[in-house]
Amino acid sequence: MVTTPSSPPSRYKEAVKLFEETADALGLEEEVRLLLRMPHRELHVEVPVRMDDGSLRVFAGYRVQHNGARGPYKGGVRFHPEADLDEVRTLAALMTWKCALVDLPFGGAKGGVQCDPATMSKTELNRLTRRYTQNIEHIIGVNRDIPAPDMGTNAQTMAWMMDAYGQLHGYTPGIVTGKPVELGGSLGRESATGRGIFLMLQTLCLDLDRDPAKTSLAIQGYGNVGSWTARLTFKAGFPVIAVSDIFGGIYNEGGLDIEALDKHLEEGGALAEFPGGDTITNAQLLALPCKVLIPAAAGDAVTEANCDDVRAEIIIEGANHPLVANADAALNERGVLIVPDILANAGGVIVSYFEWTQNIQRFAWDEERVQHELERALLRAYRTVRELSREKEMTMRQAAYFIAVERVAQAIRLRGFV
Ligand code: GLU
Numbered sequence: 001m002v003t004t005p006s007s008p009p010s011r012y013k014e015a016v017k018l019f020e021e022t023a024d025a026l027g028l029e030e031e032v033r034l035l036l037r038m039p040h041r042e043l044h045v046e047v048p049v050r051m052d053d054g055s056l057r058v059f060a061g062y063r064v065q066h067n068g069a070r071g072p073y074k075g076g077v078r079f080h081p082e083a084d085l086d087e088v089r090t091l092a093a094l095m096t097w098k099c100a101l102v103d104l105p106f107g108g109a110k111g112g113v114q115c116d117p118a119t120m121s122k123t124e125l126n127r128l129t130r131r132y133t134q135n136i137e138h139i140i141g142v143n144r145d146i147p148a149p150d151m152g153t154n155a156q157t158m159a160w161m162m163d164a165y166g167q168l169h170g171y172t173p174g175i176v177t178g179k180p181v182e183l184g185g186s187l188g189r190e191s192a193t194g195r196g197i198f199l200m201l202q203t204l205c206l207d208l209d210r211d212p213a214k215t216s217l218a219i220q221g222y223g224n225v226g227s228w229t230a231r232l233t234f235k236a237g238f239p240v241i242a243v244s245d246i247f248g249g250i251y252n253e254g255g256l257d258i259e260a261l262d263k264h265l266e267e268g269g270a271l272a273e274f275p276g277g278d279t280i281t282n283a284q285l286l287a288l289p290c291k292v293l294i295p296a297a298a299g300d301a302v303t304e305a306n307c308d309d310v311r312a313e314i315i316i317e318g319a320n321h322p323l324v325a326n327a328d329a330a331l332n333e334r335g336v337l338i339v340p341d342i343l344a345n346a347g348g349v350i351v352s353y354f355e356w357t358q359n360i361q362r363f364a365w366d367e368e369r370v371q372h373e374l375e376r377a378l379l380r381a382y383r384t385v386r387e388l389s390r391e392k393e394m395t396m397r398q399a400a401y402f403i404a405v406e407r408v409a410q411a412i413r414l415r416g417f418v
Contacts, residue, residue, distance in 0.1 A: 011086045014325045015093045022401040025394075031418040032409045039066040039092055044085065045135035047113055049128045052121050059115045059128065060084070063136045065145055066092035066108040069411035072143050073109035074099055074349060076150025076178075077132075077157070079125075080298075083112030087299070091150075094320055095349070097404035098342040102381045104353045109145050111136065117152045129157050133164035140165070142174040142360065148352050149178040151298070154224070155190065159183050174359035177352035186355035188370035189348075194228020195371070196347020196378050197294060197318050200339050201233060203382055204314065210291075216255070218242040218290040218312070220282060221297030222271055225318045225345065227262075229294055234258035242285050243271070246297070249285045250277035286310060295322035302327045310336070317341040332395050340397035342404065343378075343385055350377050 016037055023033050047059040062085055065073040075095035078088070088110045096108025113132055117125055139145060149158055158176045162183060165175045173184035181187060188195070205212055217238050219226050222245045234240050239255035250256060250272060257276050264274050272279050286293065286302065287309035295301045296318025302310060307327035315331065316339045317323065323331070323338070331338060351374055358364055365373075389399035412418060 011090045012093070015090045017325065018397075018401060019093070019405065022398070022405045025398070025402060026406055026409070028405070028409055029418070032412055035412055035417060036067060036405070036408065039064050039089055040068060041065040041139065042085065042089065043136060043139055045132070047128060047132050047135060049124060049131060051124055059113050061111070061113045061132045061135060062088040063111040063139060063145070063147075064089045064092040064109060065139065066110075067096040067408060068107035068145075069408055069415055069417070070100055070107055071105035072107065072141075073145035074104070074106035074148070074352065075109040075111070076148045077111035077113070077153050077161075078150040079113050079115055079117045079128075079152030079157070081114060081116050082298075083114050083152075088112040091320055094342060096408060097401060098346050098349060100404040100407040101342050101385070101400050102346045102350055102377055103407070104349065104377075106146075106349075106353065109147075110150070111147055115152075125157070126160055129153075129160040130164040133161045134168070137165055137168055140175065142172060142356075146174065146352070146356060147176045148349070149224070151223070154178075155180045155185060158185075174356050177355040177359075178348075179355070184355075184359050186351055186358055186365065186370060187367040188374070189351045189355055190224065191228045191232070192351035192370075192374060193225045193318070193345050193348035194230075194232055195374065196350070197225070197229045197296070197316055197344055198232040198236065199347070199375060199378055200316055200344050200382065201238065201292065202236065203379060204316075204337075204339070207386070212236060212238050215239075215292060216241045216290040217292045217294060218285050218288045219294045219296055219318070220244050220249075220285055220301060220322075221295070221319065223297070225348075226294070226296035229296060229318060230256075230258045231262070241290055242277070242280065242288055244280070244282050244285045244297075245271045246282075248272035249280045249282060250274045251280045251285070251288065252277035283309075288312075292316060294318050297322070300324050302331075304330070307331055313337065315339070317344045320345065328397065338396060340400050343381055343396065343400050346381065347374055347378055350374050 043063045045061045047061040092110040099106040158179045179185035242251040292314045293312035299321040301322045314337045
């Protein structure tokens, strides 16, 4: 008999709705839907941390394993005030579809600790990361679940995770990806998500016969994803007319000098005070007259309230879930071409896969090989999505989900779950 799980909460509800629409389009059987509607496992842990001032704080930590039919669970760990169970669950599902779409032998997971890393010292973050790792260590593993960086975490966080895990299990570099290169990280991993977005942009320009020099970009977010996207696109001759961080942005109609901006930031300057552009707000950035908008900051950046302001012709989703469903629908209606997150930002997890394979083989690739294989994997997925979207007159997001959900469903059938 088929039973329905308890109704999922808000943000996740939107993810389930998209899944159901895809399942309808695929004619997916009810038993497979039932398995895919809710995550396989959700762990909620207390993360007590002795703060530098001697006080004890207890943070909420999560690891959600959405689906593992295609391989070990894979996905980042987010340190963010909004990283609650609903968000982590939503992002875990996105990882299942992302890994399937780019054909990696991984399932999907996500972790999170509800904290504000910007207000914490390095020693506090080190203790937090170790305690979180100890508390989830029984459900992760090289062939079970492999964490990686996400918002608020980086290569240093992964080094601490690997070390904490290694204290219990011995030297295990393949337990996390996105590590420093000195500790078994892959060359090209840090820039991989930005490189993937750049590859999408470059290929779209070829497909749509657009001149990069006339294809202006506005990039929201200047963390790992936004900054690497800006660097690589600038180098290739795209005018990057605006970038921002949480404090605000800068705009220059003729294009910003990204190398000069990086130098300004290295010297300790604030992004919004860069002399090579005018200061703007994040809301103004989203509304700029640019050809391509790249939201590469937090989720839900474009909502029903501001989607009418967007003037870009193309949106490439650098962040996970930067468009709420209604905004996505309204923008599609207006003919905006949207490259969905599970394709656009998959470069990161693709190179995570390369890092994992290098770790388990104890063999390091050179950067040229990493980039070549990244391009191959990502462009193959892009072509499959573009062709299906044309053939079935679907949006790129619908086509991407169509491919991903069917692949996961087939793995479930072959394993004999249904
Ligand atoms: N956090 C990244 C993402 O959302 C990378 C995940 C990974 O490399 O496992 O895709």
